[in-house]
Amino acid sequence: MKYFEDIAVGEVWNLGRYEVTAEEIMAFAGKYDPQPFHTDPEAAKQSFFGGLIASGWHTNAMLMRLLADTIRRQELASVGAPGIDRCRWLAPVRPGDTLHARTTVAAARRSRSRPYGLVTCHTEVRNQDDATVCLMEGIGLYACRPEAEDAA
């Protein structure tokens, strides 16, 4: 298990790739963001974006899936997240895109009151053309290494 103490500022995590489909864009948006440029390919052609695009919240959800898979793969002691400091959707995410994401550990501090540490991560999501589609400054909460293990 990788605890708070094992996470170093400057560390880079390659989060992997996510294939975006029109079906998933419309399914997510139909439930959570039913605006025509997310749900209706014909109406989307007439919009600002010229075609169907993913909800920014869907982009963030896909990013979270990549992060959750990374947490599992690295056996990170994730215990939740207090929030986001900043997020920008910089370019549209469209059907057929392949997203890839990379996270840099930007800051880490131990909680004053509890056996947890707060880790600020800067994440960049790019598409297959290497265009940045999303920048995210998120905060994660990680368990500290149990004291018995420190003594061992």
Next chain:
Amino acid sequence: MKYFEDIAVGEVWNLGRYEVTAEEIMAFAGKYDPQPFHTDPEAAKQSFFGGLIASGWHTNAMLMRLLADTIRRQELASVGAPGIDRCRWLAPVRPGDTLHARTTVAAARRSRSRPYGLVTCHTEVRNQDDATVCLMEGIGLYACRPEAEDAA
């Protein structure tokens, strides 16, 4: 249609209510945030949270649904969103919760280069016990009133 010019700083939008179910918490998390405290009621009992909780990204998606319904109801000329300035998940969202959300228009400025306006909204999501579960500072993009209509 309600355009950028029709949105006043200080305006408050009641976004309505959202009923949270265990099924939806697990379905969202199974796809986008498969951590045990979001997907497995038994494992969640042993976690920091003492029971199943919604992914923060699911809370944000439910909030977006309330906002999208409000955009449609108010006929707001929404043309997308550049991002989020700050988001905090302050209390767990659990099965059976009823969320209600309220948005205050905090700032509005016209784009220098395009016929759109940027509107910063401060949104608060509370549960049935009036506990604040989420605070969100989001930015929306709204179309300006067409000039022909200004002249009419």
